[in-house]
Amino acid sequence: MSASPRPRQGAFGSFGGRFAPELLTPALEELETARREIVPTKAFRDELDREARAWVGRPTPLTRAPRFSARAGLETVFKREDLLHGGAHKANNVLGQALLARHMGKSRLIAETGAGQHGTATAMIAARFGMQAVIYMGEKDMERQAPNVRRMELCGAEVIPVTAGARTLKDAINEALRDWTASLSTTHYLLGTAAGPHPFPRLVRDFQAVIGREAKRQWRREFGGLPDVVVACVGGGSNAIGIFHAFVPEKSVRLVGVEPGGAGLDSGRHGATLVRGTPGLLHGARTMVLQDDEGQILEPHSISAGLDYPGVGPEHAHLQETGRARYVAATDEEALAAFEVLSATEGIVPAFEPSHALAFVLRARESGELPAGARVLLSLCGRGDKDLETYFALGRSPVRDRP
Amino acid sequence: MSHSALSAVLADGPAVSPCLVLGDPTPDLSVEMARAAVGAGARLLEIEFPYSDPVADGPAIQAAVQRSLAGGTSTSRAFELLGRIAETCPGTPLNLLVYGNLVHRIGYECFAERAVAAGASTLLVTDIPLEESVPLRRACRRAGLGHVELAGPLTPAARLQRLAAVSSFVYLAGFQGVTGVRRGGFDAMLHRVAEVAEIVDVPLCLGFGLSERSQIVRAFGAGAGIAVVGSHLVRVVGDLYRTPSDADRLLSGYGAAVRRLISNG
Numbered sequence: 001m002s003a004s005p006r007p008r009q010g011a012f013g014s015f016g017g018r019f020a021p022e023l024l025t026p027a028l029e030e031l032e033t034a035r036r037e038i039v040p041t042k043a044f045r046d047e048l049d050r051e052a053r054a055w056v057g058r059p060t061p062l063t064r065a066p067r068f069s070a071r072a073g074l075e076t077v078f079k080r081e082d083l084l085h086g087g088a089h090k091a092n093n094v095l096g097q098a099l100l101a102r103h104m105g106k107s108r109l110i111a112e113t114g115a116g117q118h119g120t121a122t123a124m125i126a127a128r129f130g131m132q133a134v135i136y137m138g139e140k141d142m143e144r145q146a147p148n149v150r151r152m153e154l155c156g157a158e159v160i161p162v163t164a165g166a167r168t169l170k171d172a173i174n175e176a177l178r179d180w181t182a183s184l185s186t187t188h189y190l191l192g193t194a195a196g197p198h199p200f201p202r203l204v205r206d207f208q209a210v211i212g213r214e215a216k217r218q219w220r221r222e223f224g225g226l227p228d229v230v231v232a233c234v235g236g237g238s239n240a241i242g243i244f245h246a247f248v249p250e251k252s253v254r255l256v257g258v259e260p261g262g263a264g265l266d267s268g269r270h271g272a273t274l275v276r277g278t279p280g281l282l283h284g285a286r287t288m289v290l291q292d293d294e295g296q297i298l299e300p301h302s303i304s305a306g307l308d309y310p311g312v313g314p315e316h317a318h319l320q321e322t323g324r325a326r327y328v329a330a331t332d333e334e335a336l337a338a339f340e341v342l343s344a345t346e347g348i349v350p351a352f353e354p355s356h357a358l359a360f361v362l363r364a365r366e367s368g369e370l371p372a373g374a375r376v377l378l379s380l381c382g383r384g385d386k387d388l389e390t391y392f393a394l395g396r397s398p399v400r401d402r403p
Numbered sequence: 404m405s406h407s408a409l410s411a412v413l414a415d416g417p418a419v420s421p422c423l424v425l426g427d428p429t430p431d432l433s434v435e436m437a438r439a440a441v442g443a444g445a446r447l448l449e450i451e452f453p454y455s456d457p458v459a460d461g462p463a464i465q466a467a468v469q470r471s472l473a474g475g476t477s478t479s480r481a482f483e484l485l486g487r488i489a490e491t492c493p494g495t496p497l498n499l500l501v502y503g504n505l506v507h508r509i510g511y512e513c514f515a516e517r518a519v520a521a522g523a524s525t526l527l528v529t530d531i532p533l534e535e536s537v538p539l540r541r542a543c544r545r546a547g548l549g550h551v552e553l554a555g556p557l558t559p560a561a562r563l564q565r566l567a568a569v570s571s572f573v574y575l576a577g578f579q580g581v582t583g584v585r586r587g588g589f590d591a592m593l594h595r596v597a598e599v600a601e602i603v604d605v606p607l608c609l610g611f612g613l614s615e616r617s618q619i620v621r622a623f624g625a626g627a628g629i630a631v632v633g634s635h636l637v638r639v640v641g642d643l644y645r646t647p648s649d650a651d652r653l654l655s656g657y658g659a660a661v662r663r664l665i666s667n668g
Contacts, residue, residue, distance in 0.1 A: 007535060008534045008535055008537065009534050011536070017535055018534060019503050019531055019532075020532065021458065021459040021529050021530050021532070021534055021553060022532045022552070022553040022554060022555055022558065022566075022576075023459070023555040023557075023576055023579060024555070024557075025532055025555075025558070026558075027556075031539040060417040073454075101518055115621070160463060162466065164469075165455070170456065172458055174458050178458060178459075178461070178580075178581045181579065181580050181581055182578075182579055182581065184579070209505065209520050240588070279507075280504045280507060280508060281502075281504040281530065281531075282504060283456075283458070284530070286507070291413045291504065291508065293508075294477050294479065294505065294508060294509065295454075295506075295507065295508030296454065296455045296472070296478075296505075297455045297504070355452075
């Protein structure tokens with residue numbers, strides 16, 4: 001085995017880089033220039049802050065969850081990204097990138113979507129800014145997230161079904177990359193997660209980092225000090241890197257990312273890329289991927305369309321390699337149970353994605369994965385309306401914990 | 404075969420390079436197709452390894468890759484088929500088109516050595532561009548495998564020179580986009596070919612979008628030394644092959660399609 005090739009551009013340790021076809025180089029260089037020259041300016045920051053308040057709905061509150069905490073045996077506080085416009089943390093990123101695209105003179109936005117949250121957010125910002133929006137979505141995801149498809153169309157976006165592969169998120173990204181290769185002079189690819197070729201992992205992280213920055217400030221003010229643990233679900237990893245980023249330098253704070261364990265880690269049907277993957281090149285970055293011995297990418301599985309992805313943002317691979325963050329998995333079944341518990345104990349119906357993070361907290365004390373007395377900050381990154389159809393079709397019984 | 408064989412072939416004038424996907428439509432037939440192409444006059448071949456996520460490829464090659472993977476063509480099997488093609492077509496330089504993860508997975512050195520052992524002359528890794536290709540180029544050099552970089556319609560002159568400096572030949576995508584047959588836009592493309600041919604001092608290979616002899620003749624006139632025809636020929640497979648009984652029809656149809664690209668009139 002040869003030494004791992006260290007990426008030359010945008011590396012996070014041995015991960016990251018720009019492993020994209022040469023035809024995309026002009027677009028990626030243009031974007032990197034814009035990221036360096038436009039994003040730091042006062043005018044851009046002011047515009048971003050103004051829109052974040054007025055249109056996205058920032059800041060979001062921290063919510064104590066006493067009844068959920070009692071179930072978990074761990075004091076848990078939620079960062080309420082489910083309350084953002086569109087119902088998920090995705091709005092933070094689409095606002096930043098769409099503003100940047102406008103500065104770059106691009107009139108057309110393309111995006112991939114899995115659960116439909118990023119596609120919906122893109123459709124909404126495109127409507128607000130009067131830009132054209134084309135959303136690539138796997139056919140399977142269009143079936144299981146039908147309400148979001150209709151929401152995107154309502155906002156004037158064109159949703160293009162992707163029929164290749166497993167017809168999920170990975171295939172949608174492939175198709176968006178193909179579109180962008182041909183359309184880059186007029187089009188910005190509004191990538192929805194902190195993955196992809198440099199500069200996307202940094203660009204997306206920096207727009208999502210507001211989650212952790214805000215939460216840290218709020219925690220200090222409301223509870224004093226710092227949380228002991230920060231927990232978030234990880235698909236591509238934008239919500240997790242968004243809440244982790246401000247806490248990475250705080251060595252006392254444990255960072256835990258929860259991946260989709262699907263039907264179980266040993267079933268082969270899961271999306272636990274960091275827990276069970278190996279280093280590879282996918283969608284422009286060297287990162288952890290689910291692949292066979294010869295490098296063919298495997299089809300992942302998760303009940304959550306938003307986590308159903310065989311790669312992960314390269315910065316998470318780096319945080320895992322250095323030991324700064326720990327990554328675990330929660331199964332479909334655990335996530336569904338947590339979805340029911342949160343709905344019944346706090347009156348918050350979460351999306352299936354953060355239900356994985358909730359599932360980890362519910363089991364962590366008993367399993368010994370977290371110590372007794374740990375105070376947990378959890379990114380509740382999306383609300384569950386989009387998942388209700390899927391949930392009801394399962395015919396499960398809700399939790400009844402009151403007379 | 405060493406990549407100097409390429410110079411020998413190009414010394415006889417510009418060459419059409421038919422492209423095929425290993426294992427498409429079946430492992431054996433992809434070897435037979437290579438033989439048919441050479442029998443029809445091809446002096447170079449472009450060989451793509453099947454990969455689950457071919458982001459630079461359009462619908463025709465995606466379909467070919469899917470046929471190949473569905474038939475069980477793993478990377479090990481692909482190397483075996485490559486070796487058979489090299490035996491079947493001695494003296495024909497074989498340029499490999501491979502996606503980075505297949506190379507990364509088994510290691511750059513290992514991949515380059517296996518490619519040379521199987522008879523490849525050059526390697527283009529579609530999604531490992533110049534900045535990230537340093538360790539790959541080192542591995543190719545050690546193994547005696549030629550390295551090829553991809554360029555596009557928008558690649559600036561200074562970058563073209565840097566690409567050429569590390570390439571056995573520069574592979575220019577004639578159109579901005581994924582692989583696939585194009586209608587129109589050829590005048591701008593030919594202008595670009597002439598411009599790039601002036602800048603690079605290694606052979607220039609033109610790919611993406613070509614499907615007719617007349618286009619190829621004009622591309623050679625503009626300075627291209629190699630013209631790759633991929634999607635147009637790969638589509639012949641989808642059109643002619645449904646069941647094993649179509650094998651003869653496929654091979655004669657493929658050979659005829661190659662011949663039409665190579666000979667005038």
